[in-house]
Amino acid sequence: MSDEGKGRLVVVSNRIPLSKPPAGGLVVALDDALRGSGGLWVGAAEEVVETPRDHLVEHPADGYTKLSFDLTAADRNEYYLGYSNGVLWPLCHRRSDLIDFRPEYREGYMRVNRRIAGLLKDLLRPDDRLWIHDYHFLPLAHCLRELGVDVTMGFFLHIPFPTHTDLEALSQPEAFLQWMAAHDLVGLQSQSDVASFLAAIRRAPRGELLPDGMVSYADRRFRIASFPIGIAPQEFAEASVAIDGSDLIGPDRRGAKLMIGVDRLDYSKGIPHRLRGFESYLDTRGPDMPRATLLQIAPPSRSEILAYKEIRAELEQIAGAVNGKHAELDWTPIRYLHRNIPREVLAPLFRAADAAMVTPLADGMNLVAKEYIAAQDPDNPGVLILSRFAGAAEQLKSSVMVNPYDRSQMAEAIGRALTMSREERRARHVEARANVFEHDIAEWSANFLRALGDVRGPGLSVDAG
């Protein structure tokens, strides 16, 4: 990608794996994508500084170049915790009730986006392609266009696109569309996200759907499409057999089937709903239904934010209560780990689990669902219980699909998954596996970059508005 004359691929995202191993869908996916293609990856430094430097800092990397920008403590508080994760995250995950609007959050968000636009302006060459990721950088392309930067710009949103009603909860809903329109190509996870975007364009006084499939907003034309993100399934499958996952789990689950849940501790993941559904299964389990242990791995995430502190307390309370009610001397029904687990351990655990519960209330894609499928033994696979609100539900249609708000449906799904015949498990798995292996991370980035190249072809160039 960095060939002379061909232009470089420059990727920007807030999170970049500098010292810690990747946890979180975006970083896992981009690391896999860039290892295959090379290029430059720009992201936030891990430690805050008092005065941000006026240049990007290069870090050692394997296969591609990593560059970081500085953030101050105020930037982190206002741009990252405040606006990105206190306003945009709840907005896009249908939790507008949790939005914490403060003028300094929006100011900090714009300040950081403008500063990074300035740093990128110095870095970019005319034939580079810029690929911006996620809600931390909605206005970045717009800021770059204002500085006169005219390179091809693509944007991918890893989280759900807000519905029209959710967008109205923003003080300036039109700004969202104006920011999007500064790109040449906007990529979303699912068809349902594209439908939400088009609905917002249709309703906007300055928005129009053009006959050639393009979208126009104010004085700009751009393309929008869904690019469902994938994983590196082969690597995950290999990691899943490197050690035996059952050996990793202690003896206090005698006779119990193993179920697994793996999510950052985030209110969008529906973990309390999952535990409640599991509790209903235990409450109503007849003598012929198996015991089950739910291993819930939920590493800390954004823990300075109140809603995240609250979800942690809620989870601990429910897990304690369910175990108090149902545990026996040789069996603990819920095993809850509040920490990061290396992928080399996660993959064998997925393989050892008879079922996975991936039950978010809203999720752009959910890579865990795909990782669970990749880790299964095709001859004796486990069952994926999947929320219909995960982007992955558009692809993994052979899963046991649930509405996470419906406790009795969740309990029934658990019973079905744990008693399903091997024949049915195999039939469901074969379909899901084909999807995960065919539509992998390499295909995702290649599709996006191909579309980005095409959109600026002859006759489709846009005015830098």
Ligand code: ADP
């Ligand atoms: P999100 O991007 O919202 O965190 P995804 O399911 O799309 O959700 O991606 C999460 C990624 O982080 C997956 O690759 C998953 O394996 C990884 N991950 C989640 N929990 C842990 C954990 N406890 N330890 C290590 N990796 C984790």
Ligand code: G6P
């Ligand atoms: C999701 C978001 C990413 C984010 C990740 C982890 O995957 O789409 O942008 O990096 O969660 O969250 P964090 O706040 O720790 O970066």
